[in-house]
Amino acid sequence: GAGVSQSPSNKVTEKGKDVELRCDPISGHTALYWYRQSLGQGLEFLIYFQGNSAPDKSGLPSDRFSAERTGGSVSTLTIQRTQQEDSAVYLCASSGGGQGGYNEQFFGPGTRLTVL
């Protein structure tokens, strides 16, 4: 079956513009995660969805970042008024969403965001 898909693969934007990044998880996966990876910072967790709700938003770096998930499937990460420090690869992962923290997370190919 298909893996996690993300779009666009690359996004170049100007400082101050808003951007939307999309993630389509593996079919049937109830849990969805957003991470970002930047040079020197490693991979950092942003937000987690179980179904359509977001029990853990603790990783969102500022109120310019928001995410939603509708229909328990596709998720959109929105960054408002982008700044140069937002430049990174944004990765989405999904898992089966069972209990106990044992879920294996599978990553999509990522969206490379460049803010000029």
Place this chain on the structure above:
Amino acid sequence: QKEVEQNSGPLSVPEGAIASLNCTYSDRGSQSFFWYRQYSGKSPELIMSIYSNGDKEDGRFTAQLNKASQYVSLLIRDSQPSDSATYLCAVNPGGGADGLTFGKGTHLIIQP
């Protein structure tokens, strides 16, 4: 702050030898542990998961977990040049299906 530590490397290993990658974590309550492989310019690929103390083997890969020492390791037997990549250790610090905390990765080079 919950941390996952890895030696950044590079770790250079001759082809055919055993590569040993190590990881320590700070949160004693962590329940699940993962190793991801990441090639340059690509996204992380899950290669091993481990939840209980001891060893878990899958093909050429063996993951080892010691919760008392808060230590996770990955052994790669019969290393191949295609194993050259960055290996990320990830830990689930919470009790549910939470976001993972990642180490910064170990860059592994297999010398032909």
